[in-house]
Amino acid sequence: MRVMQTVSEQGLDHSMLPMRLYHKAKKLGVWDPREIDLSQDRADWNRFNDVEKEMSMRLNSLFLGGEEAVTRDLLPLIQVISKEGRLEEEMFLTTFLWEEAKHVEIFRRMVDELGVTGDLSVYHSDNYKRIFYEYLPEAMDRLNRDPSPEAQAEASVTYNMIVEGMLAETGYYSTFMSFKRLGIMPGTVQAFEYLKRDESRHICYGVYLLSRLIAEHDHIWDVVNKRMELLLEPAIGVVQDIIGEVDELPFGLDKDEMIQYSMKQFGARMNALERARNLSVEKIQQATEEELGEAQ
Amino acid sequence: MPFEPFTAEWAQVYKEKLNQNPQYRQAAKTWEGPVVFQVEKDPAIGLEEDRAVFLDLSQGECRDARVATEEDLQAAEVIISGDTQTWKQVFDRKLEPISTLMRGRLKLVKGNMSVLSAYVMASKQLLASALEVDTEIPEGLD
Ligand SMILES: [Fe+2]
Ligand SMILES: [Fe+2]
Numbered sequence: 397m398r399v400m401q402t403v404s405e406q407g408l409d410h411s412m413l414p415m416r417l418y419h420k421a422k423k424l425g426v427w428d429p430r431e432i433d434l435s436q437d438r439a440d441w442n443r444f445n446d447v448e449k450e451m452s453m454r455l456n457s458l459f460l461g462g463e464e465a466v467t468r469d470l471l472p473l474i475q476v477i478s479k480e481g482r483l484e485e486e487m488f489l490t491t492f493l494w495e496e497a498k499h500v501e502i503f504r505r506m507v508d509e510l511g512v513t514g515d516l517s518v519y520h521s522d523n524y525k526r527i528f529y530e531y532l533p534e535a536m537d538r539l540n541r542d543p544s545p546e547a548q549a550e551a552s553v554t555y556n557m558i559v560e561g562m563l564a565e566t567g568y569y570s571t572f573m574s575f576k577r578l579g580i581m582p583g584t585v586q587a588f589e590y591l592k593r594d595e596s597r598h599i600c601y602g603v604y605l606l607s608r609l610i611a612e613h614d615h616i617w618d619v620v621n622k623r624m625e626l627l628l629e630p631a632i633g634v635v636q637d638i639i640g641e642v643d644e645l646p647f648g649l650d651k652d653e654m655i656q657y658s659m660k661q662f663g664a665r666m667n668a669l670e671r672a673r674n675l676s677v678e679k680i681q682q683a684t685e686e687e688l689g690e691a692q
Numbered sequence: 693m694p695f696e697p698f699t700a701e702w703a704q705v706y707k708e709k710l711n712q713n714p715q716y717r718q719a720a721k722t723w724e725g726p727v728v729f730q731v732e733k734d735p736a737i738g739l740e741e742d743r744a745v746f747l748d749l750s751q752g753e754c755r756d757a758r759v760a761t762e763e764d765l766q767a768a769e770v771i772i773s774g775d776t777q778t779w780k781q782v783f784d785r786k787l788e789p790i791s792t793l794m795r796g797r798l799k800l801v802k803g804n805m806s807v808l809s810a811y812v813m814a815s816k817q818l819l820a821s822a823l824e825v826d827t828e829i830p831e832g833l834d
Contacts, residue, residue, distance in 0.1 A: 625788035632812045640810055651806040659805065663795040 401483050412681045413604050413688070414488040417597045421491035425597070427590045429502035434509045434583040441510045441581075448646045453507075454638065455571055457516035458524060460503035462564060465528045466555065467496040472539035473551055479543065488601060495594045502587050523633030531627060532559055545609050549616045552609075553623040556602020558631050560595055561665060566635065566658040568592050574647040596690055603665050603688040607672035607680045617673055624666075664689035695737055695776060696828045697783065698729060698745040700759050706745070707757035709824045716817035717752035723811050724750055727818070728760050730773040730801070737776060737830045744771070747818075770803035780829045782819070789819035 402408060409415060444452065474489045507516070520528070535554040538547050572588035575581040609616045635658070639651045668689040672680060696702055710716055730744035746760035746768065758764075765771065774782070778797050781787040790812060792798045800808065808815060 621788050621791060624791050628790045628794065629812045629816065632809050636810050636812075639806070652804070655806040655809055659794050659796065662791075666791065666795050 401481070409484055409681075412484050413683055413685075414482075414485040414601060417601055417685075418484070418488040418491060421488065421495070421594075421597055424590075424593050425491050425495050427498075429498050429505055429587070432502065432505075432583045432587050434506065437506070437581045437583045438509060438511075447642075451646045451649075453512060453516065454519045455567065456503060456506055457519035458634070458638075459564070459567060460500065460507065460516065461520060461524075461528055462559065463496060463499040463503055465532055466559060467493065467500050469533050469536035469555070470496060472536050473548070473555070476539050476543040476548060485601075485605075492598055492601065495598070499591060499594070502591070506584065506587075521634065521637040523630045523637055526630045527554075527559065527563070527627065527634065531630070545613050545616055546619050549606060549609050549619045550623045552602050552605050553620055554627060556599050556605070557624065557662075557665060558627045560602065561599045562631050562658050562662060563634055564595055565592070565599065565661060566654055568595065569657055570649055570654045571647075573653070574649050577648060580647075596685075599665075600685050600688055600690045603668055603690070604680065604683070606669055607675070607683070607688065608677055610669060610672040611675050611677045611680050614673060617669070620669060661689075664691070695731070695734070695739045695743075695830060697779060697822075697825075698731055698743045698759070702825060702827065703745045703757040703759060705825045706822055707747075707754045710747075710754045710757075710818070710821040713817055713821045713824075716814060716821060719813035719817055720749065720752040720811065722751070723814050725769040726764070726767055728765060728768040728771040728802075729822070730760075730771055731779050732773060732775045734776040739776060742773075744773075749818075752814075768802060770808060771801045772798055773801045774798040776829075783823060783827050783829055785823065790816055 410419070441449070441452070470489075470493050474486065474493065477489060478486045532554050535547075535551045539551055568588050568591050572585060572592065575585050575588075606616075606620060610620065635654065639645060639649075639654065645651065665688075668687065727747045727749055728744050729747070730742060731739070733739050733742050744760035744765065746756075746758055746764035747754055748756040760768070772793065774792075774797065778787065778792065782789055782792060782798070787797065789798070793800070793815070
């Protein structure tokens with residue numbers, strides 16, 4: 397017979413990192429995509445030249461497709477965590493999926509409000525497709541049949557470290573910085589501010605999950621490294637497909653800044669995961685976000 | 693046991709291995725320009741000076757590999773450097789090459805990461821061939 401955790405002596409452990417993220421999500425994750433004012437963005441967009449329009453739609457198409465993918469693919473992980481009886485983690489994950497749904501909504505809303513029509517999947521390069529059409533759904537779907545720590549680690553590396561941690565975060569950061577510096581697209585800038593905060597919690601949970609798996613089974617560190625190495629090539633390829641085409645990117649988008657930023661984030665998280673090899677699960681549950689590589 | 697990588701003999705074998713690597717040839721088709729691998733000195737294991745190997749690379753072919761001279765270091769567009777421990781872990785396949793570079797454990801002391809990142813696959817194969825060389829590295833480094 398099942399044991400009900402919350403009516404037992406155990407109750408809820410509010411000190412656990414996923415629970416702290418849950419409480420944070422209830423405050424910071426409640427923004428409404430419909431309330432973001434995109435009227436100035438529409439005016440700015442209408443003044444963009446062709447290169448600028450092309451680049452901003454390309455980015456939007458990658459972001460929108462990515463958000464749809466992570467929304468559709470997360471469920472098997474939540475199921476696995478739930479079946480393992482990790483109630484606090486599951487409570488956080490309920491906020492996670494809801495937030496991804498809102499991310500889909502805001503990017504689609506931008507397309508609609510700017511009056512763009514047509515098939516935006518033309519912007520999805522082969523590298524992009526490898527990650528979002530193949531590696532990600534395959535790694536997540538595998539959890540339906542195989543809830544092993546190895547499968548969880550490969551799923552989380554793909555989802556949290558590569559898709560969210562390298563691609564979404566770098567993309568959102570650089571677009572946000574460029575628009576902000578130019579003082580354009582204020583609604584989009586506002587949305588990116590919210591998006592970055594949400595993603596930071598998602599990635600933090602991913603680092604937590606991988607750290608816990610590594611602390612529980614040391615060989616998972618190798619699983620993580622192998623998976624990362626496999627995905628870095630198409631992931632860097634996705635970035636290259638955007639920045640490699642032209643000498644000068646529009647909106648003052650800075651290639652070096654993008655690469656430096658993604659390397660810094662990647663390095664901080666890998667260092668956190670490596671530290672987990674020598675930590676207990678209890679220590680990891682009590683870790684701060686900073687200790688898991690999330691600069692605040 | 694001496695620290696073997698990046699000596700003149702090592703460079704010769706490496707050149708052969710690299711030129712036999714079809715994936716490198718394919719991935720580096722548009723890559724032009726010399727690359728240097730460098731190991732920082734480590735007197736504790738008898739490596740008194742930094743040592744570097746100069747790779748004259750052109751469109752998927754390694755035309756020459758030799759111990760780098762001062763001029764070679766000047767001429768190189770890309771210098772990838774690491775300490776003996778890091779290189780040992782890479783050669784022992786305990787560290788993955790591209791992640792190690794991304795984490796800055798192998799440092800890009802010269803060159804531009806955003807340019808190099810256009811050649812991830814080529815860089816991966818460049819390092820993969822280096823691991824194919826039978827390389828002796830002193831124990832007690834990790
Ligand atoms: Fe998202
Ligand atoms: Fe996310």
